[in-house]
Amino acid sequence: MTTLYPRLLDADAEPMFTQYKSALADGHGIEYLAEKASTTHLAAVYVATGGTRASHEHLQSLRDAVLALAHGTGFPGDSRNMAWFDTQLAQLLHQHSGMVPAEAAARDVWQFLALCLLPDVAFWRYPNPPGDRVLGTDLTRHVFGRLWWRAQLVHDPKSQDPYAGLQVMGEAAFDQIYARRAVLGGSPALVRGILEVWQELEKEGQLRGLTQRKVLQDYLKRLLRLFPFVDFDSLQENDRKLELWAVAEETVESCRGEFSKASASF
Structure with missing residues (x-):
């Protein structure tokens, strides 16, 4: 009740x-x-x-x-x-x-x-x-x-x-997810998947040397672009994680490329 x-x-x-x-x-x-x-x-x-x-x-x-x-x-x-x-x-x-x-x-x-x-x-x-x-x-x-x-x-x-x-995340980082609740925040399963992928990225050291706030912002932007084409809620848990991982890898690669360019300019 x-x-x-x-x-x-x-x-x-x-x-x-x-x-x-x-x-x-x-x-x-x-x-x-x-x-x-x-x-x-x-x-x-x-x-x-x-x-x-x-x-x-x-x-x-x-x-x-x-x-x-x-x-x-x-x-x-x-x-x-x-x-x-x-x-x-x-x-x-x-x-x-x-x-x-x-x-x-x-x-x-x-x-x-x-x-x-x-x-x-x-x-x-x-x-x-x-x-x-x-x-x-x-x-x-x-x-x-x-x-x-x-x-x-x-x-x-x-x-x-x-x-x-x-x-997994502090208030400032989690607020970035919740602020997009009209899309991301409407699905607890998707949010849990994002947190799980993020935790594994940290454990594997893939975020080392990067600004985590910027990485997360880029990651969420990429996910939002997929929403018109991918129904994350309808995916099986393993398939959803694979999709989230693929986007995460693209994000890290892109952010590392930007970081390398910025470092080379100094």
């Missing part, structure tokens, strides 16, 4: 965001936001579709789990390892939220989580955050929404470690 989350609309979310930023700027600590945390909000609404509304107990359990993870990373003081925290939080949110993609695609849901349920964690993770880190204007940057989607796209239920893909 789908779990439906409260949604905080822009008319209420934006003033709350401004209020919380101002309070912290005036010297209030994270404890102030902890006192504001709640599993309800008078203006919260639910989508009118089938599903079970998240109960107070469910929301409180999710908050408690996130807080326990945050405390293990230094909350409410300085974090000891935010990259580790993000990876663990992505898995936690995906496993315990009970969300389905339709809910997770709703920006108002993430506004509720960041401003009502977990404002202290949100503003601790991103002190003095720009709006898109807390409001739902861009889910690729939202403090919680980006992590749920990262876990969703790498999750492999057949694997002994279903979330192993979270360790």
